[in-house]
Amino acid sequence: MNLPSRAGAEGGTTAESVRPPLGSGLFPQPLLSAAARLAAGSPFASPGTQPALIMTRERAVSFTVHEDGYSATYSSMQTTVGQALASEGVHIQDGDFVSPAGNEILSPGAHVYVSHAVPVNLVVAGEVQKVRTHGRTVGDVLAQAGVSLQSEDYVAPSASSSVRADMAISVTTVRDMTEVSEEPVEYASIIRYDAEIANGQRVVTQWGENGSYRKEYRVRLINGREIWRELVNEEIVPPTDEVVSVGTHVNPAAAPAPAPAVDVPAQPGCSGSMHVYATWYTAASAAGSGVTKTGTGVYRGIVAVDPRVIPLGTRMYIPGYGYGIAADTGGDIVGNHIDLGYAADDLKDWRTRWVDICIL
Secondary structure (H helix, E strand, O other), rough: OOEEEEOOOOOOEOOOOOOOOOOOOOOOOOHHHHHHHHHOOOOOOOOOOOOOOOEEEEEEEOOOOOOOEEEEEEEEOOOOOOHHHHHHHOOOOOOOOOOOOOOOOOOOOOEEEEEOEEEEEEEEOEEEEEEEEEEHHHHHHHHHHOOOOOOEOOOOOOOOEEOOOEEEEEOOOOOEEEEEEEEEEEEOEEEEEEEEEEEEEEEEEEEEEEEEEEEEEEEEEEOOOOEEEEEEEEEEEEOEEEEEEEEEOOOOOOOOOEEEEEOOOOOOOOOOOEEEEEEEEOOOOOOOOOOOOHHHHHHOOEEOOOOOOOOOOOEEEEEOOOOEEEEEOOOOOOOEEEEOOOOOOOOOOOEEEEEEEEEE
């Protein structure tokens, strides 16, 4: 540690602002005694405590400031380097370099070096930063700000350009990236009729699973904003369709035993015969709208069929009923089962039974 006081060139006394304990041997005894007397009269002195040392500068000291290549000599009564610079109008801001540091004691004949940071406006990807720098080139400023240029990035002015106060430095970022999108491809539900399954029962024989449509793009961003994209790959994973089996089996036990097959007398235009189970119905008994599958009303001569067995529009002759046409369907009419239509006021003279019909 430097001694806190020394005799001036002309016999004056300079005291430095430090606080070693009294009696430590670092100060001449007369100065310690004077300091003790001052402290004893202080309203802040506490009984039983050692008085604090109060230091003041009694004579101005000369010091030289070297500021950004210019030098000037000053005389100051201030204690610290920072106080002395401020009193002489040398303003220190964030980023400025001062040596010795501003909080150090100003010693007589000291040389104080000041280098002011240069303010610049740094714009990176559209974001503005105020930077104070000692860098000599634009590249130095970028390094100080932690800006690392990638291969496609560009800076204006160039990285080798000299720094000027209040200049604007613009960094444009260019990024190429890969973007992947994936959309589901929904599965379909397929209905299949199965005569081995009870009529109306539904059984899922194959579970469905969605597929996917995957697209890969190459995207370019400038300053974080997309300027173009290109589809570079696409992949389709097909879905697995759901298969639902719907039963069409009619339990034979629910119908009377079939009558023996009989030969149908030949009818004019008869192309063949079919052994069917024939029931009868009206619009009211069918609990429907009264309109058949083909858009007609329900009356004698309208026959409901399973169109997979007897196509709609087929004309037929039913012994004991008469002529009819396949013009309706029904949820319970499956396989070799037909339903003979009657109007509300018709005589319902049909008895449910197995019968051989003539296909006209």
